[in-house]
Amino acid sequence: MAEYGVAGKTLKVDLDVRNLLMDYGASGAALCFNCGNCTAVCPLSENGAPFPRSMVRFVQLGSRQDILHSPEPWLCYFCNECSATCPRDAKPGNTMAAARKYQIRSATIGPVADMLVTKKWGIALLLAVTSLFYFAGLYYVGALKLPTQLLFQAFVPEEVMHIAGMVAGIFAVAVMGIAILRVLYWISRGRQSRYITISKKISAAIRSLPLVITEVVAQRRMSKCETGRPRWIGHMMTMWGFIGLFVTSGLIYMINPNLTNYPYSFTNPIQILANVSAAVLITGMCLILLDRRNHRATTQDHDYFDWVFFYTIFAAGITGLVVEAFRFSGLLMPTFIAYSIHIINVLFLIAFAPFSKFAHVGIRPFVIWYSKYAGLV
Amino acid sequence: MSVNEYDVLVIGGGIAGMEAATALGDMGFSVVLVEKEPSIGGIMISLSKVFPTTDCASCISSPKVSTVAHHQNIKLLTYSEVLDVRKENGEFKARVKQKARFVHPEDCTGCLKCEQACPVMVPHEFNQGFVGRKAAYVPFDTAYPRSAVIDLNNCIFCGACERVCPTNAIDFLQKDEEEELSAKAVLITTGGKLFPMERKKEFGYKKISNVINGLQMERLLAPTRPFNTVLRPSDGKVPGKIGYVLCAGSRDASLGNPYCSRICCMYSIKQAILLMGALPLVDVTIHYMDIRAFGKGYEEFYRQAVDMGVQFVRGRVADLNELENGDVLMKSENTDTGKIVEEKYDLVVLAAGILPETHNRTATEALGYATDSIGFIKPRADTIGATEVSEGVFAAGLGTGPKDIVDTIAEADAAASSCASYMKENFGKERAEKILRELM
Amino acid sequence: MPERIGVYVCWCGGNIADVVNVKEVAKHAAGVPEVVVAKDIMFACSDEGQKTMVDDIKNLKLDGIVVASCSPVLHEQTFRRVAERAGLNKYLYVQVNIREQDSWVHAHDKKGATEKAEELVGMGIEKLARATPLNPIKVELTSKVLVVGGGVSGLTTALELAREGIHVTLVDRDRYLGGFVRRLPDVNPVHRPGKDVIADLYSRVVSTGNVEILSGTDLLEVSGSIGHFRARFKERSGHIRHDADRELLSRAERECPVEVDNEENFGFTRRKAIVLPDDRVPETPYIDMEHCIKCGVCQRLFGEGVSFDASDIEFEEEFSMVVQSTGFQPYLPGRGEFGYGETRRVLTLPEFLRLADTSGKTLVFNGRQVRDVAFVYCVGSRQTETGGPNTYCSRYCCTSTLNTDSYIKKKFGSSINSFHFYRDIRAYGLYETMYERASREKGLFIRYDPASPPSVTAEGERVKLVTKDSLTAGRDIEVSADLVVLVTGMMPSEDGKKLSAALKVSSSKDGFVQELHPKLRPVETTVGGVLVGGTAQGPKDTHESMISGAAAAAKASTLLMKGYTELEPYVVTVSEQKCNGCTQCVTECPAGAISMVEMEGRQVASVNVAMCKGCGACAAICEPEALQLIGYTYPQLRAMVSFSPQPLGAQSK
DSSP states (O other), rough: OOOOTTTSEEOOOHHHHHHHHHHOOOGGGGGGGOOOHHHHHHHTTTGGGOHHHHHHHHHHHHHHHHHOOOOOHHOOOOHHHHHHHHHTTTOOOHHHHHHHHHHHHHSSHHHHHHHHHOOOOHHHEEEEEHHHHHHHHEEEEOOSSSSSOOOEEEEEEEHHHHHHHHHHHHHHHHHHHHHHHHHHHHHHHSOOOOOOOOHHHHHHHHHHHHHHHHHHHHHHHGGGGGGGHHHHHHHHHHHHHHHHHHHHHHHHHHTTTTTTTOOOOOOSSSHHHHHHHHHHHHHHHHHHHHHHHHHTTTSSSOOOHHHHHHHHHHHHHHHHHHHHHHHHTTTTTHHHHHHHHHHHHHHHHHHHGGGGGGGHHHHHHHHHHHHHTTTOO | OEEEESSSSOOOOOOOOHHHHHHHTTTTTTEEEEOOSSSSSSSGGOOSSSTOEEEEEEEHHHHHHHHHHHOOTTTOSSSSSEEEEEETTTTEEEEEEEEOSBBOOTTOOOOOHHHOOOOEEEEOOOTTTTTEEEEEOOOOOTTSSOEEEOOOOOOOOOOOHHHOOOOOBBBBOOOOEEEEEEEEEEEEEEOOEEOOOGGGGTTTTTBBTTEEHHHHHHHHHHHTTTSOOOOTTTTTTSSSEEEEEEETSSSSSGGGBBBSSSSSSHHHHHHHHHHHSSSSEEEEEESSSOOOSTTHHHHHHHHHHHHHTTTEEOOOEEEEEETTTSSSEEEEEEETTTEEEEEEEEEEEEOOOEEEEEEHHHHHHHOOOOOTOOBBOOOOOTOOOHHHHHHHEEEEEEGGGOOOOHHHHHHHHHHHHHHHHHHHHHHHHHEEEEEHHOOO | OOEEEEEEOOOOTTTTTSSSSSSHHHHHHHHHHTEEEEEEEOOOSSSHHHHHHHHHHTTTTEEEEEEEEEEEHHHHHHHHHHHTTTTTTTTTTTEEEIIIIIITTOTTTTHHHHHHHHHHHHHHHHHHOOOOOOOEEEEEOOOOEEEOOSHHHHHHHHHHHHHHTTTTEEESSSSSSOTTGGGGGSTTTTTTTTTHHHHHHHHHHHHSEEEEEEEEEEEEEEEEETTEEEEEEEEEOOOOOOOOOOOHHHHHHHHOOOEEEGOOOTTTEEEEEEOOOOOSSSSEEOOHHHHHOOOOHHHHHHHHGGTOOOOOEEEEEEEEEEOOOOEEEEOOOOOTTGGGTTTTTEHHHHHHHHHHOOSSSEEETTTTEOOOOEEEETTTTSSTTOOSOOSOOSSHHHHHHHHHHHHHHHHGGGEEEEEEESSSOOOOGHHHHHHHHHHHHOOEEEEEEEOOOOEEEETTEEEEEEEEEGGGTTEEEEEEESSEEEEEEEEOOOOHHHHHHHHHHHOOTTTSSSSSSSSTTTBOOSSSTTTEEEEGOOOOOOHHHHHHHHHHHHHHHHEEEEEEEEOOOOOEEEEEOOOOOOHHHHOOOOTTEEEEEEHHHHHHEEEETTOOOOOOHHHHTTTTEEEEEBBBBBBHHHHOOOOOOOOOTOOOO
16 A cells, blocks of 8 residues: 555655656646645556655655655556546656655766756767767777678677677676665665564565466556557567567577677577567557657656657667668678667666666566565555 | 617526516616526525525525515516527617416416326426425415416327316416517626536546435425435435535636636535534545635634534545445545545435536527636626626626525625616616606 | 415425415315305415416405415515405405414324414414504605725725716725725735725725715714714714825935834834825725824925814714625634744735735745745634534635635745645635635645644744645645645624624624625615625635625615605504503613603603614503504414414304
8 A cells, every 4th residue: 555654754855856757757746735636546556556646745845865765656657547547647647657756866966867867968968979889889999990891790899799788787786786776775674564474574575476477577566557559569669579589689699699600690599589589579659659649638747758768769779770771781881870879778777777767677577576575555 | 679778688597586676676777687597586596595594495495486476666577588688779679588487377386286196207496306206386385476387398189187276377488578678777696506427527427326416405405305204325324424525616727617607615524514414423524625614604604613512524525335225425535634535325415516507598698798718707807896798798606607595696786786886877868867857 | 454365385495385285275274254265275376376366455455364384584574465456455464374383383283283283373363363554654755875994895886876867975984995805915816916906996986976984983982873863973084184285205215204103014014103095995094193203204295284182073974875895803812823933934815915925026024035935724713623613614715715826836936835734625616716826826735624723833944734634545744835835714893793783783603794695785784774784794815805795785766766765654653541651661671762742741752763663572561551562462472362264064153
């Protein structure tokens, strides 16, 4: 069940936190007159959470602690039924999104996140840094020259790829890992479980796993919202498409680190996996885009933070296909350029991941696990 | 067509129109009161009791009806509509259509024989559709004029009514009559109507049988009620648990009505008190956002309801669903506790808000008054405490905004006063001369 | 004395008939010899019911009717008009109350209620059988009205009446008109300063030429009845000529050595002993003799125009009608109530408005800039839980506070943060948009339970408010602010209460003037000829006060245009022969209508018919039965009291 915070503990109103959250996208939070319609309308509220109003109220009061201690932003699926029926047009869905953003920001490196999340030039800066990093790496191994043959290893030596990937990856995993731990810590402080003995805790944790799996694999609770089915399908496809591509890259790294016979032919099973994944990914994203167009009036306001995430993944998929197309056409320069863009895109995606909406990939499963464990859902 | 001259044209014969017409008539002005329904009385005459005195509504409004009916200075045109009204040379000219009743009111005694003989039954608007009326009918018990009307849209022309009428008052060949009027001033008291709750899909109004609106509950409680007690529509069961949904159709951006309708808190509390009296075992719960008991004696009335055991739960109702046995499942958040409330009710009443009656707006458009986004008539720009909406044109009652009976009466009297002042200032000498001529 | 009586027993839908067997009652009444016809009617007050009675009176040549129905309070006039229309003297009609006095109070004893109804109707017939035709007492009305109180409501009443050609005397104790509204910096919904609104009204009033304005005048005494109210005024001298030259006045003000707190601004600003109108109306200056030290500086400038010893002028005038527009007084919190008077950072809303109006570009209080303002609603109103006397809602406060919120945010910019500690936000009707605006402008709303209101404590230079917030499931919320504004309610004015007492006007339970009918007659009082407008009748905002004032004007002009009014003939007559001169009646009479006069060498009682209210207290106490109340004579009363119902059939025709 949602809680309005720890009883007996006085909540000090902090308008600065409120204003920051409003900058983060909770623009309508002040309009809310606390009628409770959103909470009652929420299709997921039968299980006790999420409660849009509690989030909005905490934002109104600027209660940093309560916002950070709440699992609701991670349990919400942003179906926006709440915003559609809000009598004040206060868009509680936006506040939920802003709260999630705020938790990510607080869990990662705050100032860096602020820069990336609220300042548009932050993204540009990160993109520039990634590009610089990429070109510097090439220069370091002496590969910073125009290619002469249509060979990916000639474009970018595999060592550079691996190092770049590992650095970005370790950075991302580290930040993400810390973020997960911090979020879990806050939520556990806010919503304590009732288990005392270690064995009880372990058995409860194990019993909670099935929900995590169904949510991660199929986002089953998301399908509860009737108007959101296209969105649910789109997201599933995007996710599985992305996982497919991720697995492909991993497989290649593991079984063919020197990239012999690379690029593969179309009939190669790994190549097939890659192409199918890319197709699924792009189709999924198109479905999401279409859904957003159709529900323009009631969907949450997707700010640039949201669109950057969306388009980064979209671009990664598209550029990958473009590279493949150019490769098969045999054009050298276009393929090289497209390949560079694709690599920078992916590196940026990895580095940006823990600060962006992408962070939900890491944080959410754990929060769901804890929530189930503590009996919140 | 003859042109009839009056001092004031009052459009709308509800409590505001009747009060203003009476005030002006008492001051000596000649008034023509045009009402589109077959009877005057408006909404008030169909109500049960009024808050906070719990006076019987039709008891306190029928003397007004009677006064208007017999006032020597008031010409009453019922079942009539203003087709258009415009200003010409400082005075107002209007075309009024008197719709054919197919009955001659001066011959009709209101004996109800035609009603008994008529074979056609349709839902009775006055009783909010709970019971039926005939195609040949007298609008309601305390109607004035107490004359039958034939609803030609549903009449099957069997002639049964004509045959049994003892005074031969029925005339199927009666035609609409048009007349031209002139007036020095116009007073718009066209009233309001309930918000059409079917627009809020979540409430299932008109789909779920046991979800009714405030006016329907008024009829169930009124002295001229259709049934002997309060019943619920689906199976006639006497409800044991009744839920009220406040702010239905009001304070709602998603429905396009940002206003509060001002009377719903009070009329719901009043109905709850009456229900506690009529059905001793009933539980009544009112789901609200703010209780707006702001008028004289209203806060005390609210306290009385609390003391009588009416439950008040803060939290706006999100949706209503029908259960198999006809019960209604209501979902809301109890904002005091933060918990979701799923409550089963035998009967749910939507405290529907007020919209202005815009039935014939095009007829009065030429008068040049401004309206707001909902359609309420606005006073002249930058004025305060004024009922004048355009030069020589005044408005009072629900047409200018939702309000209760007290505020309607005050506004109607204020409009009468301003109207009288206006006429005195603009036509004073003319009037004095006319009286002189009449005396000579 | 009626010999052909018609009896009509009303069903009142189900209100009566559900309990009382009306058909039985009618049948029973038909058995009485004088009763020619006895019927039961569904709704006696409906036009059909009335038509039945009119027709019967005409066709059956009835000379008296008894209607057994609801209370005369509702329909006495209705049925009197029925009698008149049928050509019957309207006082040969008796109404028997078998609803409020029977069916509504004996709902569980149908048999008993029916028997009681039969008895009541029998008594009514007895009374009617001994009644005589009466004529109302006609009182001539001249077109002169006294409006007491020159606030926004009184000014509107005066304006409307004056426009209709009626002469008005408008009196206000204050030297400047406009009452409470005058001091508002922003009047909703026109958003202009109160002074402007008042000045506009005033100039319109003056241009009618029909209003005598007595500002700075005390109403010492008022008495009388409709058509003949006598008022005694004392016009307080201003000690300086009304039309003093402006430039000289400015100079005098500069040079005046005395400086005191300006009460107009609660002491936030200062003024001199010589006071200039400063955009107030009427534009007459005055010298505040309480503080003036008679140094003579202004005297040197104006010569004879200044007179320290000028005396007040007393005079009397007569009026046909009086309108009470005495307004309200703001609730004053007790010391320590939400920190008022103890913590130096707590003001009432009226005080805060003056502070805001007299501040420059930034809001400053006690030398510090104010950024965070906390409003606490419902102070002095809705006091049921706290046991205070004011259980009513003061109606105007929620919207006034929301308006104030917008006003200070507009004037002082985005540096202002506001907190609203409320119980219910009563931004009713179209005013809901003001609530939406306050939310949009980031006002924070916190809902408190009256049983545990916010605590206010000083914290350094600021204030700390702590309360349980019902919007956060009862959590304790703490707010830090620079200033706390208590949104105080309206209370009935003390001067108003004195005026009501003098005119014998009743008050409602909440202390405000009681209106004749709470729903249908909001501007008339229980005393004929006395009307009430504005907040004297109950809390309301500026717009509503003006509407109320105009409504009072309508009621007044209705009577005045007719030129006369009719009083009930139920007054007391004196039989001088029987009177023994004991003078008990003189003291018993609550209206002061009886005096002793000399007749044939002895003292006998004499009744002033215009003042007699027909209560009958004097007649009750008169031993020799020299005093008799017309319409309730001793023979009538004795017959009613000694009447006992005969069983059906046992009556002889």
